[in-house]
Amino acid sequence: MTTSLAEENYLKIIYRLSETNPNEISTNAVSEMTQTKAASVSDMLRKLSEKGWVNYQKYQGVRLTDEGQKIALSIVRKHRLWEVFLVEKMRFNWDEVHEIAEQLEHIESDELINKLDAFLGFPKVDPHGDPIPNKDGILPDLGYQSLADCKPNTQCKLMGVAQDSTVFLQLLTKLELSLGAKLTILEINSFDRSIYISIEGKNPVFISHEVAKNILVKI
């Protein structure tokens, strides 16, 4: 099945919102990002759902299906590769390329985008540091590691989470652990492998090994 330009934009935006919010994405959030009225978004979500690209329950927000995510990843891949092209080859500044890439991301040719990828030397991140999915939709390993694998006194930055469950993320919120937080491992308890960490600007907290396993950091 083919995707219209509007559909591609919706899928891409739902994907982007999902990157930082692992829960269902609200109609209003999409509305704000797409700069279209919530009423129009509502309508489109229903259509995307009928096509099997999102799971959508009225009033309950939206989430990409595997197939929807595959499409979204291909758009994101194109967007980010074109951004690299614009900065590295066309000599644009990193802050001038977004709008043009928004257009280029809809060019339909797998062969072109794979040749472009090769031409650019298979970059792993775009000019803003965002990861570029490979041709199979796999995001590159950016060297993030589980907090559970870090040694005491390590300083690191919270870059992501390894699971998206609501209970897990609500726990992180309660612990005041958010993306980008600067952490220092103060102590690892050998008894249950629980960790005592300091969070820059916040109070130090205890977290279980189970939680630490699901926190991704960059040292």
Place this chain on the structure above:
Amino acid sequence: MTTSLAEENYLKIIYRLSETNPNEISTNAVSEMTQTKAASVSDMLRKLSEKGWVNYQKYQGVRLTDEGQKIALSIVRKHRLWEVFLVEKMRFNWDEVHEIAEQLEHIESDELINKLDAFLGFPKVDPHGDPIPNKDGILPDLGYQSLADCKPNTQCKLMGVAQDSTVFLQLLTKLELSLGAKLTILEINSFDRSIYISIEGKNPVFISHEVAKNILVKI
């Protein structure tokens, strides 16, 4: 004023048809090129006319205005530059690039296309030998010269005409002189500078200096 994708395609196609047919372009000709029904074309020509991009009289065919031609030339410039990019940088074959260029030609950014032009070394022709307009919409000098400036016994090929008037072109038709014709100058009469030329596969003919001036050839 901005142009929609559909409008750009119509203007481009009218331009292309005008390249080989200097008279008004018929609704049917456009219909065939755009792969849309004549009824839809009729409607669009009326709209393009209202916007001042074409001169259009019902039942009388269509012709680009200066402003319409300017838009068309910018699309053609983009199309042909992207084709060069696809062949020279992306290593596509010359027969694989048309469809992709049809998409890329609608990317809106003068800065991008001018940077691309520079990146490619300001090419004068696309991979099919078609001339690429510069940023001011001027077509490059491909070394075509007036038949009136050629010496006796010169062999050359008819590449274009310097004027599009109906009477002139009807005369050329009558003389069996068409684009691509291979000519040999047999004799130039000093009295009135009229020329006797042989046309490959046709009968030799006499043409006046006035006519010869308006015929463009490549030696």
Place this chain on the structure above:
DNA sequence: ATATTTTTTTAGACTTGTCTAAATTTTTAT
């Protein structure tokens, strides 16, 4: 010169994606 054929236009319908206004559901605050 007129009848026939071809070309072109008009009229009305349809699709996509948007909007506004009103109705409904969910969330928040008392």
Place this chain on the structure above:
DNA sequence: ATAAAAATTTAGACAAGTCTAAAAAAATAT
């Protein structure tokens, strides 16, 4: 627990660009 507020959906309208069917104009052939 209920009222008020916020978020979301439904209903109906609109613009762009297309289509089919029918009408009108132009070109062609007798």
